Amino acid sequence: MAEFQEKSTIVRREQLTGDVFRLTVHCPRIAAAAQPGQFVMVRAGETLDPLLRRPFSIHKVTGDGKLAVLFKVIGKGTRLLAAAMPGERLDVIGPLGSGFAPDPGGPHCLIGGGMGIAPLYFLAQHLLISGHGAANPPVLLGAQTQAELLLLAQEFSELGYPVLTATDDGSLGHPGLVTDLLDALLAEVRQVYVCGPLPMMRTVAGKCGQAGVACQVSLEAHMACGLGACLGCTFPASSGGFHHVCKEGPVFRAEEVLWSR
Amino acid sequence: MAEFQEKSTIVRREQLTGDVFRLTVHCPRIAAAAQPGQFVMVRAGETLDPLLRRPFSIHKVTGDGKLAVLFKVIGKGTRLLAAAMPGERLDVIGPLGSGFAPDPGGPHCLIGGGMGIAPLYFLAQHLLISGHGAANPPVLLGAQTQAELLLLAQEFSELGYPVLTATDDGSLGHPGLVTDLLDALLAEVRQVYVCGPLPMMRTVAGKCGQAGVACQVSLEAHMACGLGACLGCTFPASSGGFHHVCKEGPVFRAEEVLWSR
Amino acid sequence: MEQVAAAPPPVDLRVTIGSLTLQNPVCTASGTFGYGREFAALVNLERLGAIIVKGISLVPRPGNPPPRIIETACGMLNAIGLENVGVERFITKKLPFLRDLATPVIVNILGDSVEDYARLAGRLSGVEGIAALEVNISCPNVKKGGVAFGTVPEMAAAVTGAVRRETGLPVIVKLSPNVTDITAIARAAADAGADALSLINTLLGMAIDVRTRKPRLANVVGGLSGPAIKPVALRMVWQVARAVSIPVIGIGGITTGEDALEFLIAGATAVQVGTANFFQPTATEEIIDGLAAFLRNQGLSSIRQVIGSLQLE
Amino acid sequence: MEQVAAAPPPVDLRVTIGSLTLQNPVCTASGTFGYGREFAALVNLERLGAIIVKGISLVPRPGNPPPRIIETACGMLNAIGLENVGVERFITKKLPFLRDLATPVIVNILGDSVEDYARLAGRLSGVEGIAALEVNISCPNVKKGGVAFGTVPEMAAAVTGAVRRETGLPVIVKLSPNVTDITAIARAAADAGADALSLINTLLGMAIDVRTRKPRLANVVGGLSGPAIKPVALRMVWQVARAVSIPVIGIGGITTGEDALEFLIAGATAVQVGTANFFQPTATEEIIDGLAAFLRNQGLSSIRQVIGSLQLE
Numbered sequence A, B: 001m002a003e004f005q006e007k008s009t010i011v012r013r014e015q016l017t018g019d020v021f022r023l024t025v026h027c028p029r030i031a032a033a034a035q036p037g038q039f040v041m042v043r044a045g046e047t048l049d050p051l052l053r054r055p056f057s058i059h060k061v062t063g064d065g066k067l068a069v070l071f072k073v074i075g076k077g078t079r080l081l082a083a084a085m086p087g088e089r090l091d092v093i094g095p096l097g098s099g100f101a102p103d104p105g106g107p108h109c110l111i112g113g114g115m116g117i118a119p120l121y122f123l124a125q126h127l128l129i130s131g132h133g134a135a136n137p138p139v140l141l142g143a144q145t146q147a148e149l150l151l152l153a154q155e156f157s158e159l160g161y162p163v164l165t166a167t168d169d170g171s172l173g174h175p176g177l178v179t180d181l182l183d184a185l186l187a188e189v190r191q192v193y194v195c196g197p198l199p200m201m202r203t204v205a206g207k208c209g210q211a212g213v214a215c216q217v218s219l220e221a222h223m224a225c226g227l228g229a230c231l232g233c234t235f236p237a238s239s240g241g242f243h244h245v246c247k248e249g250p251v252f253r254a255e256e257v258l259w260s261r
Numbered sequence C, D: 001m002e003q004v005a006a007a008p009p010p011v012d013l014r015v016t017i018g019s020l021t022l023q024n025p026v027c028t029a030s031g032t033f034g035y036g037r038e039f040a041a042l043v044n045l046e047r048l049g050a051i052i053v054k055g056i057s058l059v060p061r062p063g064n065p066p067p068r069i070i071e072t073a074c075g076m077l078n079a080i081g082l083e084n085v086g087v088e089r090f091i092t093k094k095l096p097f098l099r100d101l102a103t104p105v106i107v108n109i110l111g112d113s114v115e116d117y118a119r120l121a122g123r124l125s126g127v128e129g130i131a132a133l134e135v136n137i138s139c140p141n142v143k144k145g146g147v148a149f150g151t152v153p154e155m156a157a158a159v160t161g162a163v164r165r166e167t168g169l170p171v172i173v174k175l176s177p178n179v180t181d182i183t184a185i186a187r188a189a190a191d192a193g194a195d196a197l198s199l200i201n202t203l204l205g206m207a208i209d210v211r212t213r214k215p216r217l218a219n220v221v222g223g224l225s226g227p228a229i230k231p232v233a234l235r236m237v238w239q240v241a242r243a244v245s246i247p248v249i250g251i252g253g254i255t256t257g258e259d260a261l262e263f264l265i266a267g268a269t270a271v272q273v274g275t276a277n278f279f280q281p282t283a284t285e286e287i288i289d290g291l292a293a294f295l296r297n298q299g300l301s302s303i304r305q306v307i308g309s310l311q312l313e
């Protein structure tokens, strides 16, 4: 429960596609405390517009105090971040929220769609370190086109994970939804971790539920504070009432979430 | 009366002191139409904060479609401009306002204080071109410290003007007010052009009035549009009522201005 | 086979305010576009839905002493003090330029008493080249102790009725947001004969220079405008559009085509662009282009399909 | 000769609100600082003037469905729907942590009826560790057709009086800005026994997603806060400070020391920091440092020399 605010320095900026970027920043205290599935709140720009910090999953953590965020340009905050250059400072708060709870026993299946792939890489790193990565079924990665997937798929491979891909336009891997790839694997899986667009997570949660496979999902909500204070980031809970995504989540067990709305 | 809006490219960025910068931008239509004493309205940053454009005097114009602005960092707009790098685009509107009316016969005396020096360089260029520069009395330049003056004084010298300087801290030239230097010159001068802090211009206007020397002053006012539309940029007129600095000015004959307030 | 770029399908941006049809819903807000001419070098004035000129009074007004404007977070405060050339000079000096445009000209009027408004309406009615009147009721009623006409339903109705009786031109009543219940003022104006309502005028605000400890505006308080106020404006437009059956014109912080669409979806028939003209003179043209692009993307043929189309559960 | 850096001269930031003395005027605004603990890792809670907790009702409230917040230009809209743990769980689960701090804790209360407010005040009065009550009168009165208590002077007075009768704690009444004349509400609350007034709560606003044509907030309308509203808040604080003789606490968009100084100069005895906590968690501490630095620069010894020091011609 220790959060830090660090004026981190951008050490690396990569442009993966026209609108997908990866920034690696030096923020040793946040990096040291980070757990897979947690996120950071980043101040974009230095004026009052944009006003609020932007939440991003922790995508990678390196031993030397660095962490990376992987993001797509959506609006003005991500546009400003995409223009930030190495050497510039970035005001980062984290690590925030409650992340994945890696089940001690595999096999583990990681499923990421679009920018939902971001937290899964950190999880994959973590599973490897704790000795649960190598023998696992393929990581399933989906995106609109191959451009978004190429480098990321390669990096999961380099970690030692088999990778299966799906693209909307069929330019890489399975043409269609990444969730289609799950059916063939469900029998051999004990734990699914999924992050991506809501309909995708709903589908995965449904399939896992039917197959009796444990499933953890990483939700999104508009956030003002990221600290559990504003009560803005709610998501309907299956038990009635609301989850606060920034504090109780962003990762939930699929059955805790009210998927119907 | 033709104004242009140009997405200009920054071709050069110079840092003169800790907080004084000069940006040279390529905006051929504005540069071609510019007259000494006119100004431009520049958009600082790309979001809604800061909201309004910032007015800057046209400091230099070159034949190849470039113009320069010289500015000091005051608040958030100038802070953002100071961080703009060559290659970036700057949205500029100009040339605006009614500038100096160079009297056909000299001798001309130019007096600039602080960033008020900016428009005088363009005026000096212009007077030279029209054949009135060489035989003139010294240009009088004042600032807080020498750092601000060194390069600018040299550039006026290179144009062929004698230069006298004054600094508040005595680090260059006369220790004290640049207006002190005027007394000795008034007898040989026909026309004074002054731009700088209000008290300085008031003093110069007073001295010129007593000596019967024509004096043109370049005023400042907070501006929203720079186009004569918002009626925000008023300055009290000696005839009663208000001048609109952006349209009727920024340059006025000293006797048109109500100095008393 | 060669691909021939098809011309984009035509979209219909026309809207109607009373008896007045505008080629598109994008107008300029009073006081932010001068008398039109100031923007002629930068904006194609012929493309605008309408030009609404700076508020005009019976006699010229010098306005407030400076400073008159100050930037705030995503907004600005102004205390121009209703400086204007007066109705006679407006007619002789400013109107001729505007009359030569195909774009409708709407004259914003202001007064210190009900009679002022009535006389202005009468004077302007006979004049060629005026498409409508916009009645600014945010001004204080000097006869009634300075309470703004726009804050009391009966006073708003009195001004509206007086103007209505003097003119056959469409009458647009411009509402102040500095009230508890804007729908009460809106209904009063509508019932008194307004053809349309425009809103919002500026929110009353203030700024202080902490070094001098003086107000930043010589007038102490001023009107807040710009993107900062858009959420308040949109809420009020939505409330008023539900409360009256005459057209509503949305104003407040509109800067982009998307901003304009929010107001149209909330129920506005047209919009006015104010502060955005200052920092982006071509804002109106970009908004017009944005509306057309939106219709094309959504496969719609007319902007009228968008007006009031807010989806509530 | 060696220069020895002299310790900066001590400055006195203390202010008094009724019977309560704060070590400095910088408090946290209700609903923006949770129950204090949420910020413990990032902010030194002991430095704050006071912590004002999220609004508490008699029974827990689940709040509105999502989306509940949306960013706007230099501001944000929220429609949390007054989600809170209810007074009993507040006392047992949230207060113990706060009680262990030296910082005064002010409890913001809200209800649907005058009786709700009275019962809350009575319940909290006996409880140790509560320094004052802040009465949020922006809530709709469910018994009177949902008109907000804060928009009608008589209703504001009724709530204030009911709370006053139930408690010996200092009573701060928190005013809504969505009114024509905030000084009328302010006077009514003062006359009914308030020890202080705090203002402003949020401005009612709205935002629409043009692609779905749905309101961006599930609740359709929400409260606008943040730097965007600062000019309106400052104007109202100035008006109210002149209209009443009890202390006024300024709220609205305060982000920097300079912002806080504007409110103090306008007449506020203290300030609350709201939305700024979200984007800059250390805003309160930076503001406290900024106030101290200002006093030193200006050669003043006490912040009380600044309060109400606005220079008018």
Ligand SMILES: Cc1cc2nc3c(=O)[nH]c(=O)nc-3n(C[C@H](O)[C@H](O)[C@H](O)COP(=O)(O)OP(=O)(O)OC[C@H]3O[C@@H](n4cnc5c(N)ncnc54)[C@H](O)[C@@H]3O)c2cc1C
Pocket: A039, A050, A052, A053, A054, A055, A056, A057, A058, A069, A070, A071, A072, A073, A074, A075, A076, A077, A078, A079, A115, A118, A119, A219, A220, A221, A222, A223, A250, D070, D071
């Ligand atoms: C826990 C969490 C982790 C995230 N991780 C990533 C990631 O690793 N990579 C990535 O590309 N994106 C991620 N997102 C989404 C990311 O926060 C948004 O894309 C981003 O905030 C958009 O900001 P903008 O200014 O560019 O867009 P705008 O649309 O201009 O933003 C306007 C407002 O909406 C909010 N907003 C917009 N989209 C979202 C969204 N999808 N979720 C939450 N708030 C949103 C913004 O934060 C801002 O407050 C994550 C979101 C959450 C909640």
Ligand SMILES: Cc1cc2nc3c(=O)[nH]c(=O)nc-3n(C[C@H](O)[C@H](O)[C@H](O)COP(=O)(O)OP(=O)(O)OC[C@H]3O[C@@H](n4cnc5c(N)ncnc54)[C@H](O)[C@@H]3O)c2cc1C
Pocket: B039, B050, B052, B053, B054, B055, B056, B057, B058, B069, B070, B071, B072, B073, B074, B075, B076, B077, B078, B079, B115, B118, B119, B219, B220, B221, B222, B223, B250, C070, C071
């Ligand atoms: C005709 C004209 C020519 C100018 N030429 C120059 C120049 O060549 N070099 C230079 O350094 N400065 C010049 N200035 C002043 C310059 O415009 C301001 O320093 C600048 O706008 C400050 O912006 P900011 O965002 O950094 O400061 P902030 O204080 O944050 O600005 C807040 C608001 O106040 C306005 N403002 C602040 N100071 C001034 C000022 N002195 N005059 C007018 N508006 C102001 C800003 O434009 C903005 O709207 C000129 C001003 C005018 C009117």
Ligand SMILES: Cc1cc2nc3c(=O)[nH]c(=O)nc-3n(C[C@H](O)[C@H](O)[C@H](O)COP(=O)(O)O)c2cc1C
Pocket: B230, B231, B232, C029, C030, C031, C032, C054, C055, C056, C078, C080, C082, C108, C136, C174, C200, C201, C202, C224, C225, C226, C227, C229, C251, C252, C253, C254, C272, C273, C274, C275, C276
């Ligand atoms: C500098 C300035 C002058 C204005 N003058 C007038 C006026 O004369 N009459 C009027 O009805 N409204 C006037 N307004 C209000 C605008 O027309 C508009 O209602 C308001 O600014 C909100 O729109 P915006 O946020 O797009 O600027 C003025 C606004 C500004 C900023």
Ligand SMILES: Cc1cc2nc3c(=O)[nH]c(=O)nc-3n(C[C@H](O)[C@H](O)[C@H](O)COP(=O)(O)O)c2cc1C
Pocket: A230, A231, A232, D029, D030, D031, D032, D054, D055, D056, D078, D080, D082, D108, D136, D174, D200, D201, D202, D224, D225, D226, D227, D229, D251, D252, D253, D254, D272, D273, D274, D275, D276
């Ligand atoms: C997310 C959020 C929740 C709020 N909850 C409350 C509340 O429970 N009670 C209350 O009186 N005010 C509440 N407010 C209003 C704030 O206390 C404050 O009055 C307002 O936000 C203006 O200040 P600011 O601009 O500094 O945020 C809330 C504001 C926000 C943004």
Ligand code: FES
Pocket: A222, A223, A224, A225, A226, A227, A228, A229, A230, A231, A232, A233, A244, A245, A246, A247
């Ligand atoms: S983002 Fe503020 S409580 Fe979750």
Ligand code: FES
Pocket: B222, B223, B224, B225, B226, B227, B228, B229, B230, B231, B232, B233, B244, B245, B246, B247
């Ligand atoms: S700045 Fe708008 S009229 Fe001069």
